[in-house]
Structure formats: structure tokens, C-alpha cells
Amino acid sequence: MPFVSQIAHDSAIQTATGLQAGLKNFARASFGRLLDLLPGLIALVGAFLVSAFILLTLDADPIKAFSAMWSGAFGNENATANTLTKATPILFVAIGITVAFRGGVINIGGEGQMITGALAGSAITLSLGDELGFWVIPLALLAAFLAGGFFGAIAGFLKAQFDVNEILSTIMLNQVAVQLMNYLLNGPMLDPTKVGTNHVPETARIVDAAKIPRFRLPLADHLLFDRTSLHWGLILAVLMAVVIYIFMWKTTFGFRIRAVGYKERAARYAGINVKQQMVLSMFLAGGLSGLAGIVQVLGLTYRLKTDGSPAGFTGNAGFNGIVVALFGGLTPLGAIPASVFFGGLLVGAQKMQREIQGASSLITSINGIIVVFVVASQIFILRRARRRVGGEIDAQTILPTEETNA
Amino acid sequence: MSNLATKRDVEPVLQMRGMVKAFPGVKAIDQVDFDLHNGEVHALLGENGAGKSTLMKVLYGMYSPDAGEILLDGQATKINSPSEAIAQGIGMIHQHFMLVPSLTVVENVALGMKSSRGYRLDLDDVAAKLEQLSHDYNLSVNVHAPIWQLAVGEQQRVEILRALYKGAAILILDEPTAVLTPGEVDDLFRVLRQMTAEGHGCIFISHKLHEVLAISQRITVLRDGRLVDTIETEGATRAQLAEMMVGRPVLQNYQFPPLNAGTPRLTLRGVNALNEREEPGLIDVSLEVHSGEIVGIAGVSGNGQRELAQVIAGLRPATSGTLEMEGTAIERLNPAEIKDLGLSYIPEERMEDGVITEFSVAENYMLRDYDSTKFSRNGVFLRFDAVDQACSEAIRDYEIKTPASSTKVKSLSGGNIQKLVLARELDRNPRVLLAAQPIRGVDIGATEYIHQRLLDEREKGTAILLISEDLDEIQLLSDRILVMYEGRIVGEMKREEVVLQQLGAWMAGATEEDPAPAFA
Numbered sequence: 001m002p003f004v005s006q007i008a009h010d011s012a013i014q015t016a017t018g019l020q021a022g023l024k025n026f027a028r029a030s031f032g033r034l035l036d037l038l039p040g041l042i043a044l045v046g047a048f049l050v051s052a053f054i055l056l057t058l059d060a061d062p063i064k065a066f067s068a069m070w071s072g073a074f075g076n077e078n079a080t081a082n083t084l085t086k087a088t089p090i091l092f093v094a095i096g097i098t099v100a101f102r103g104g105v106i107n108i109g110g111e112g113q114m115i116t117g118a119l120a121g122s123a124i125t126l127s128l129g130d131e132l133g134f135w136v137i138p139l140a141l142l143a144a145f146l147a148g149g150f151f152g153a154i155a156g157f158l159k160a161q162f163d164v165n166e167i168l169s170t171i172m173l174n175q176v177a178v179q180l181m182n183y184l185l186n187g188p189m190l191d192p193t194k195v196g197t198n199h200v201p202e203t204a205r206i207v208d209a210a211k212i213p214r215f216r217l218p219l220a221d222h223l224l225f226d227r228t229s230l231h232w233g234l235i236l237a238v239l240m241a242v243v244i245y246i247f248m249w250k251t252t253f254g255f256r257i258r259a260v261g262y263k264e265r266a267a268r269y270a271g272i273n274v275k276q277q278m279v280l281s282m283f284l285a286g287g288l289s290g291l292a293g294i295v296q297v298l299g300l301t302y303r304l305k306t307d308g309s310p311a312g313f314t315g316n317a318g319f320n321g322i323v324v325a326l327f328g329g330l331t332p333l334g335a336i337p338a339s340v341f342f343g344g345l346l347v348g349a350q351k352m353q354r355e356i357q358g359a360s361s362l363i364t365s366i367n368g369i370i371v372v373f374v375v376a377s378q379i380f381i382l383r384r385a386r387r388r389v390g391g392e393i394d395a396q397t398i399l400p401t402e403e404t405n406a
Numbered sequence: 407m408s409n410l411a412t413k414r415d416v417e418p419v420l421q422m423r424g425m426v427k428a429f430p431g432v433k434a435i436d437q438v439d440f441d442l443h444n445g446e447v448h449a450l451l452g453e454n455g456a457g458k459s460t461l462m463k464v465l466y467g468m469y470s471p472d473a474g475e476i477l478l479d480g481q482a483t484k485i486n487s488p489s490e491a492i493a494q495g496i497g498m499i500h501q502h503f504m505l506v507p508s509l510t511v512v513e514n515v516a517l518g519m520k521s522s523r524g525y526r527l528d529l530d531d532v533a534a535k536l537e538q539l540s541h542d543y544n545l546s547v548n549v550h551a552p553i554w555q556l557a558v559g560e561q562q563r564v565e566i567l568r569a570l571y572k573g574a575a576i577l578i579l580d581e582p583t584a585v586l587t588p589g590e591v592d593d594l595f596r597v598l599r600q601m602t603a604e605g606h607g608c609i610f611i612s613h614k615l616h617e618v619l620a621i622s623q624r625i626t627v628l629r630d631g632r633l634v635d636t637i638e639t640e641g642a643t644r645a646q647l648a649e650m651m652v653g654r655p656v657l658q659n660y661q662f663p664p665l666n667a668g669t670p671r672l673t674l675r676g677v678n679a680l681n682e683r684e685e686p687g688l689i690d691v692s693l694e695v696h697s698g699e700i701v702g703i704a705g706v707s708g709n710g711q712r713e714l715a716q717v718i719a720g721l722r723p724a725t726s727g728t729l730e731m732e733g734t735a736i737e738r739l740n741p742a743e744i745k746d747l748g749l750s751y752i753p754e755e756r757m758e759d760g761v762i763t764e765f766s767v768a769e770n771y772m773l774r775d776y777d778s779t780k781f782s783r784n785g786v787f788l789r790f791d792a793v794d795q796a797c798s799e800a801i802r803d804y805e806i807k808t809p810a811s812s813t814k815v816k817s818l819s820g821g822n823i824q825k826l827v828l829a830r831e832l833d834r835n836p837r838v839l840l841a842a843q844p845i846r847g848v849d850i851g852a853t854e855y856i857h858q859r860l861l862d863e864r865e866k867g868t869a870i871l872l873i874s875e876d877l878d879e880i881q882l883l884s885d886r887i888l889v890m891y892e893g894r895i896v897g898e899m900k901r902e903e904v905v906l907q908q909l910g911a912w913m914a915g916a917t918e919e920d921p922a923p924a925f926a
Contacts, residue, residue, distance in 0.1 A: 250788055252777045258765075265759050272742075273740070
């Protein structure tokens with residue numbers, strides 16, 4: 001959680017400045033963080049109230065609906081595992097979105113980057129899996145990272161060199177990636193056994209050795225998450241969150257990216273190559289989305305397949321990652337709980353739908369309401385911050401308050 | 407106008423009593439009283455952060471006060487927004503003009519007002535009325551010209567016209583002379599005198615003592631959000647006002663050791679460069695700054711000073727000519743390489759270029775050298791301990807007022823931010839220091855400090871190029887003064903030979919060969 005890490009960080013600073021003052025600041029900082037959380041909690045309550053009203057008008061019992069949602073998301077081991085599995089690709093994408101946002105680039109291309117990453121990784125796995133066995137996994141991850149990164153870097157390059165709006169270019173590149181996937185999965189990469197049949201677009205299954213192992217947590221009396229779909233991809237995502245946090249806040253590379261994101265002119269003045277940072281942050285964002293794509297294939301579906309629709313393979317993880325990144329305060333560590341929350345919403349909604357026999361569009365809209373409320377609460381927090389300083393707000397302020405590291 | 411004139415001197419048209427406005431952690435203004443009569447210029451004087459702007463923003467409805475009352479014509483009133491302030495006859499001329507450059511004067515005035523012709527624009531009516539006003543008040547402006555074609559002084563007249571058009575009886579002018587040439591200042595003062603003669607009341611916010619003494623009838627001084635005193639201008643002296651502002655006697659002159667110039671450290675020969683609009687911004691500029699010497703660039707802002715600084719720092723390409731630092735050609739180097747040759751740069755727009763306000767004091771302190779071995783391990787991992795230590799030393803050495811090195815820069819005052827920039831740039835032990843508008847928006851105390859540091863740097867042998875619109879500052883610190891006008895260097899004077907009239911004439915466009923002063 002961002003505020004936890006920040007508190008930890010604050011306290012680390014303060015050992016130097018004196019323990020007593022440190023404790024006092026610590027208490028004040030903690031209280032401040034709690035206050036910052038309040039709008040988010042109110043937003044959640046508000047979202048559930050509005051949703052409850054909608055459910056009531058449709059003669060559904062909101063209590064029943066939401067308890068179904070909760071139990072569907074976290075009610076038992078299996079439900080929790082499903083939630084975490086759902087959260088995994090979203091978390092990868094969200095970490096990448098964080099990097100791009102911090103670098104002042106808005107990446108809407110998570111979908112396309114996931115797809116190119118998955119395509120490259122799958123191609124490597126299918127062609128080398130037999131020979132390399134387990135060792136094809138790191139190779140596939142690397143290929144996916146590079147392919148997704150390259151796809152993201154295209155938009156970064158266009159922005160840096162020709163001032164092409166990255167929102168537009170990434171959205172259009174999404175289409176390019178979808179069509180590329182549809183072509184490859186119906187042609188060159190189609191499962192050879194399905195050629196000539198009435199097939200869905202999919203590759204052959206990957207070899208067993210190339211599968212990312214299931215994740216089991218040994219407890220005193222039993223294995224937690226035994227017989228569930230949860231895989232080590234989640235752990236990899238959490239690790240990446242930590243790595244990216246260190247990269248962004250503890251290294252000169254991250255310092256450059258953040259400087260460009262907050263104030264391009266000051267960064268230029270400081271001697272930072274602004275264009276380079278734009279390409280780099282989009283490369284990293286794309287690379288992380290690429291990992292999201294390949295981890296889905298190697299950890300969950302064991303083959304790359306789609307139904308031909310834009311979200312056929314990604315399940316919208318590339319877009320959901322944006323919401324999660326914002327919800328997580330645009331910090332990699334904040335994205336971890338945010339992605340679990342969002343995964344829970346998606347998975348819980350399925351059970352809710354079964355329980356109340358509602359239309360799937362109803363469930364989608366309830367999720368939408370929750371997202372709108374939560375994002376609105378972020379804007380409320382920003383406004384409050386603005387009033388606090390009594391200054392004016394500009395586009396740069398869309399970024400949340402910076403974590404202090406020194 | 408007549409109804410305004412008849413009310414003059416009966417009672418204050420405006421009274422503010424016991425105004426309090428607190429922001430978290432600070433009381434921006436605390437129990438401040440202020441009043442204004444029709445027909446007077448009442449100056450509001452104080453250092454940055456003294457509460458002048460806050461008090462006026464309360465009056466103009468931009469902030470709601472925590473306590474205190476506002477009386478207009480003796481009636482208690484509440485002003486909740488700028489539009490309510492305008493409706494009650496209060497106009498404000500902001501320091502940064504609120505005009506749309508691509509629209510004409512008339513369109514700017516009509517902007518945001520209801521048209522008298524319903525959905526059709528009534529620009530002709532507005533134009534006619536504006537022309538009448540501009541005639542009445544001697545505010546010559548071509549009302550059909552687009553704003554971008556107007557000089558700064560003219561744009562300010564448009565702002566005043568707009569306020570008058572909207573029926574302002576009380577006019578608040580926030581640092582109105584900051585952007586004007588000496589000649590334009592005289593014009594503005596003429597307009598203000600005419601307005602007060604017509605019965606308007608003007609509030610003149612400034613920290614320039616001589617202007618305040620020249621234009622106002624009364625002066626109110628604020629310090630740290632509190633009222634120091636309100637005095638009659640007649641009989642007041644600069645030293646007295648400065649002491650009221652700062653709270654202690656102020657140095658009026660610095661120790662200026664004799665020039666001990668060494669070898670040239672920065673040399674420009676025939677440099678040309680384009681400005682933002684792709685027009686020639688620097689034309690055939692040649693200059694030389696020696697070790698131990700301060701060269702001042704005087705001129706009204708927008709005459710190529712910014713381009714000059716950017717070209718030297720590598721932020722703007724020179725289209726022709728050569729630039730050298732101690733024999734090394736720098737015209738093809740990038741900002742980082744020039745920085746590493748020993749150029750320190752205090753940028754003109756401190757908040758845009760100099761600091762990243764969302765970053766902490768320490769992060770800003772390392773902004774120029776974050777990847778040096780001093781602040782990073784192998785240029786990769788940041789050494790926060792080292793940064794913190796160096797920054798804490800700088801905070802102490804440069805008397806930067808900040809709660810901690812981890813505080814965000816945006817919560818620091820302008821003067822302290824500038825000291826931070828100064829600390830960062832000087833602690834690098836520069837060979838050449840480029841200081842652009844180093845005291846803009848900085849209070850007297852910090853100004854004194856910054857100037858002293860620049861002189862210390864001169865003693866140490868650093869070559870200093872000082873760019874400033876503030877002629878007082880240029881005169882005070884420079885060994886040589888160059889004047890820029892429309893991208894060219896039009897005149898040069900040694901410290902010993904300075905003739906103020908001549909400098910003013912050059913700044914207004916007279917050439918060295920044609921020394922006839924454009925104004926006196």
C-alpha cells in the first residue's frame with residue numbers, strides 16, 4: 001500500500017532528525033494519510049448505495065447481491081484464488097501505466113502491448129519449448145517484454161519526435177495489434193491440428209515444461225490454494241511492482257522519468273534528454289503489459305487464443321490496468337491492493353449475476369458506478385490539495401502528490 | 407463619473423476591518439485594516455508573502471476571509487466571487503494579464519459579458535463605448551487590434567479600460583510596473599492621476615519604494631501578514647519604508663571591491679538565434695565575460711534576454727555564430743555537457759525551469775547533479791544520505807527557511823525557492839554563472855542575501871553574466887552594462903561611466919550612434 005510504504009519511508013528519514021520529532025511527525029503523517037483515505041471509503045459507500053438503489057428498482061435484494069459479490073470474490077479459497085488470478089495481468093499493466101503516467105505519458109495501449117507481448121512470447125515458447133523445457137519461460141518473458149516494450153516505444157517515439165498525441169496513437173496501435181493477432185492465429189500461428197477445421201483462432205498448446213507452475217502456499221495443516229488456478233505469475237507481478245518502485249524512486253533512471261513527468265522544462269534545464277525519457281517510459285509501460293500478456297498464456301490458458309473480438313484475448317486487462325493504476329495512487333506498490341480489489345469486483349460480479357439472475361449489463365454498470373465513484377474521489381482529493389496550497393491547478397497536477405524520498 | 411466625484415472625501419469608499427485569512431500552518435493575513443478614499447492612490451507595500459496579494463484576493467472575492475468585514479460606501483457587504491466584486495464596482499489588474507492574445511481588444515472586453523443583442527454579438531456597441539472611455543481617460547488604444555500585436559504597456563491599458571468599462575470605481579493594480587519600461591511607467595502614472603482626479607480610488611500593490619513614493623497619497627505596509635502601519639506618503643522616506651517592510655534597517659549599498667578581471671571565460675561572437683515564434687530573437691550578439699567580472703544585461707523583458715540565456719545554456723540552438731567557454735566551443739553541446747563544463751544557471755522562470763515544485767527540497771537540490779558520483783552510486787542508485795547531508799548543509803549555509811529537506815518545494819516562499827536554486831548552482835563551484843532575473847519576486851531580505859552571494863562569487867573569480875530588468879540591480883552589481891533591445895546589444899557602459907538617462911534611452915530603442923533620449 002502506498003501510504004504504508006510512505007509512512008515507513010517517512011519514519012526512516014526521521015531517525016536522522018531525532019526520534020521524538022520523528023514520532024510526532026509519524027503520528028501526524030499517519031493521520032494525514034488516514035484522512036486521505038476517507039474520500040475513497042466514502043466513495044465506496046456511495047457507489048454501493050447508488051448500486052443498491054438500481055438493484056431495488058429491479059426487484060433484486062441489494063444485501064443478497066453484494067454478499068454474493070463478496071463471497072464470489074473472497075468467500076473461500078477458490079474464490080480468492082480466482083480473484084488473485086484475475087488481478088495478475090491487471091497488476092502488470094497497472095505497474096506499467098504508473099511508469100508512463102509518472103513520465104508524463106498517458107498509455108492507453110495496454111491492450112495492444114499485451115497482445116504483441118503474448119504473440120512474441122508464445123512464438124518463442126512454441127518453437128523452442130521442446131528443446132529448452134523450463135528455461136524457455138524466462139526467454140519467453142524476455143521476448144514478451146521486448147515486444148510489448150517495442151510496441152509501446154512506437155507511441156513514445158511518435159510523441160517525442162513528432163508530438164503525436166500518445167492517447168490517439170496507442171488506441172490506434174491497439175487495433176493494429178488485434179488485427180495482427182487475428183491474422184496470426186488464423187494463419188501462421190494456428191494450431192496445426194486445427195488447420196482446415198471450423199476452428200477458433202488459437203495456437204497449439206504449450207509443452208508442460210513451459211507452463212508457469214501453480215502457486216501453492218504451504219500452511220501448517222494444508223496447502224493453501226491447492227487445486228486452484230493461481231500461478232506464480234502473481235508473485236512475479238508483485239516482484240515487478242517492488243522492482244519498479246525501486247527503479248522509479250531509488251535510481252537516477254526513475255528520477256529522470258519523474259522529473260520529465262512533473263515538469264518537462266525543468267527537466268530539460270537540468271540536462272535531462274526529455275525525448276529519451278518519453279520513449280523509455282513508454283517502453284517500460286509496454287514491456288510490463290507484454291508480461292501481462294505472456295503470463296496469461298504460460299500461467300493460465302496454456303495457449304494463446306482469442307474469439308476475434310478486440311478483448312477476446314486480453315479480457316480488457318489493458319484498460320482495467322489504467323483504472324487500477326489511478327486507484328493505486330499511481331504508485332507500483334499501491335497498484336497491488338488496487339488490482340486485488342478490482343479483480344474481486346470482476347470475479348465477484350459473476351457470482352452476483354448468478355445469484356440475482358440479473359443481466360450481465362447490469363453487473364457491468366454496477367462495476368462502472370464503483371469505478372466512477374472511486375475516480376471521482378481521487379479528483380476530490382486533488383481539489384482538496386489545491387485548496388490547501390491556495391494555488392492554481394494545471395495539467396501536471398493530474399499526478400497525485402509525489403512521495404518524498406529524501 | 408460625476409456621482410463618484412461628489413462622494414470624494416466624505417467617507418472611505420472602502421473599509422476592510424480586522425481581516426483574517428489563514429491557510430493550513432500560516433495566517434496569511436491577521437487582523438489587517440485597510441481603507442480607501444475616492445480620488446486617492448493608496449499603496450499596499452510589503453515583501454513577498456507579507457499578505458498583500460491575499461488581502462486583495464479577499465477583496466476581489468477570490469478567497470473568503472476567516473474573519474473581518476468589508477464595507478463599501480459604509481455598507482457591510484460580502485464578496486464571494488470576482489464577478490460579485492466587479493458587480494460592486496471593484497476591478498483588478500493582475501500582474502499577468504488575463505487577455506486572449508488572438509482576440510481583439512473589443513472581443514476581450516466583451517468576453518464573458520451578456521450581449522445586449524441576445525444571441526448576436528454587440529461588438530460595435532462595445533467598441534463605441536470603449537473608444538469613448540479611451541478618449542475620456544487618455545488611454546490610447548486601438549480597440550480593433552488583436553492583443554498579440556500590442557506592446558505590454560498597451561495590454562495593460564486594455565486591462566484598465568476593461569475594468570472601467572465594467573464600471574470599476576475601485577481599481578486594484580497588482581505590481582503593475584513590473585513589466586513596463588521607465589517610459590511606460592510614466593504613462594501609467596499619468597493615467598492613474600487622471601483616474602483619481604475623476605474620483606476613482608486606486609490600490610497600488612508594489613514592493614518598489616520609489617514608485618510607491620511617486621504615485622501614492624497614503625501607504626499601508628504589511629509584514630508577515632500583519633499591519634505595520636498606514637502613513638501619509640508626504641514626508642515618508644525610502645529608508646523608513648524599507649525598515650517598515652523588513653523589520654530592521656536595510657543596507658542600501660554593497661561593498662564593491664575593485665574589479666580584478668582575469669581571462670575570458672565566456673565568449674560569444676556574432677550569435678544569432680530564433681525565438682519561440684521562429685523570428686530572429688538574437689541578432690549578431692557578441693560579448694565576453696571575464697573571470698571575476700559581473701557583466702549586466704539590461705533591457706525591457708522580451709528583447710532577447712531569454713533567448714540569450716537559453717542559447718548559452720544549450721537549451722536553444724544558435725543559428726550562427728560561436729560560443730566558447732574557456733576555449734571550448736559549446737554551440738553544439740547539449741545542456742548536460744555545458745553544465746559539466748562548469749556553467750551554472752539561475753533561470754529566469756524559477757517555477758517553470760528552476761525547480762520541480764512537486765519534488766522535495768533535497769530532490770531539487772540534486773536536480774542538476776543527481777547522476778554525479780557525489781549523489782549516486784555508479785550513476786544508478788541515488789545516494790539519499792549524501793543528498794540529504796549536502797542539502798541540509800545548504801539549508802543552513804544559505805538560510806533557506808524550510809521545515810525539512812524532505813518538504814516539497816511548492817510549500818516554500820519565492821525567496822526561499824530562489825535561495826535553493828542559488829545554493830544548488832553555487833555549490834557546484836561554477837566557472838561561469840548565468841543569473842537571469844535572480845531577484846524577481848524575491849523580498850528585500852533575500853535580495854540583499856542573493857546579491858551578497860553573487861559578489862562573493864565575483865571575488866572567487868567566477869565569471870558572472872547577470873540578466874535583469876531591474877535597472878537598480880544592474881547598476882548595483884555590474885562591472886559593465888550591456889543593453890539589449892530587439893535582440894541586439896545596442897549599448898555598453900562601464901560601471902564608472904553610467905548615465906541613467908542614456909541607459910533608459912537605449913532600453914527604449916535609441917542606438918549608440920543616435921543617443922537622443924527617447925524620453926526624459
